[in-house]
């Protein structure tokens with residue numbers, strides 16, 4: 001497979017052009033359901049493939065494909081990738097322009113080099129190398145181009161319904177090497193309780209807000225509370241403020257927080273006086289992580305609740321705030337495996353369930369949490385819903401399912417997994433690695449008989465969706481070879 005090397009320059013040039021298109025999904029414009037930029041990316045790839053002699057199809061700008069036709073056109077071996085990217089976030093965090101591919105120290109930098117433009121083009125050059133070598137596949141090799149993978153997946157749904165491709169095997173190059181044989185079930189829920197007016201004295205939480213999305217660990221949370229005085233009149237506002245300030249300065253998160261893994265994280269809780277009379281603002285700073293791996297982050301909402309729980313020990317919190325804080329710390333908080341929420345499931349192929357608290361919204365009318373659960377592959381979704389309900393109903397909370405994706409599971413002995421593993425081993429020489437399980441969701445769930453495969457090599461840092469997105473050039477070049485071998489074996 002040395003024959004893939006002659007494509008490196010061409011590959012780089014093509015990838016640079018594609019990275020230069022800021023294909024973040026935006027409002028529909030005319031017949032472009034995901035905005036003009038995503039459409040430009042789709043057209044560029046289809047144009048290049050057409051010039052290279054492939055049959056291409058644009059499916060109403062919802063998606064498209066590139067075909068390398070086989071003798072048996074009824075059976076398709078698919079590569080499923082996407083052309084849209086996540087937004088760049090704060091540009092100040094980028095050392096280079098995210099929409100200009102930069103090659104430095106053996107790495108490519110730019111939004112999409114890893115997720116998913118780089119691996120998608122690696123697969124394209126794998127197919128091109130096979131075609132140019134004179135190989136005649138038996139089954140048709142198809143590269144399917146998704147356009148809104150980072151948002152709603154409406155494009156892939158439209159494509160699958162309209163085209164009804166008979167995919168017999170394939171992969172989505174949008175996760176890690178080696179082959180991914182299981183993706184946990186994924187569901188988001190709202191857990192909510194209506195509140196009534198209260199004024200039992202002490203500290204009353206007026207509001208709390210934290211987090212940005214359900215599937216990330218919240219890295220910031222802010223609470224405002226008001227001191228209503230104690231019945232015995234023993235403490236005035238300044239006494240309380242000083243007490244809180246001292247507690248914040250000596251705050252040590254409770255057991256289970258994993259704080260020991262976060263050396264050098266300081267100022268967990270900041271305290272200041274609020275604008276209103278007798279009010280105090282608390283700000284907690286944590287460390288974000290992907291929602292499928294909550295134990296790798298330090299959740300700011302949990303820190304704040306933990307801190308309030310510790311104040312509660314001094315009988316300063318009002319009774320309603322007390323109940324809410326207790327519920328949170330006992331059930332959610334640092335209990336990443338859902339065991340305190342009635343969903344402590346685990347199984348042999350995929351390990352424990354994970355539970356992330358992504359958002360909190362607490363005001364005078366209600367308190368709500370948006371949580372993200374990744375459940376083991378052999379567990380029934382209904383059991384997850386029932387478990388949650390049983391756990392929260394006695395405390396008068398309600399549960400709402402916001403969305404759900406079923407798990408994907410193939411035994412490690414499945415022929416597709418074995419073929420992909422063999423291709424990976426052949427070029428990496430890595431004989432130790434075993435097929436893996438992830439909590440993330442890829443297009444493999446949307447296209448039958450496919451699994452996720454590549455591009456992140458074992459041991460590489462996970463920088464998906466982050467600023468300064470990069471991928472090692474050698475990993476991408478290696479991916480071209482691995483994909484070519486896998487597609488050859490699957491389609492011959």
Ligand SMILES: [Zn+2]
Pocket residue numbers: 086115150464465
């Ligand atoms: Zn992504």
Ligand SMILES: [Zn+2]
Pocket residue numbers: 082115116149174
């Ligand atoms: Zn992706």
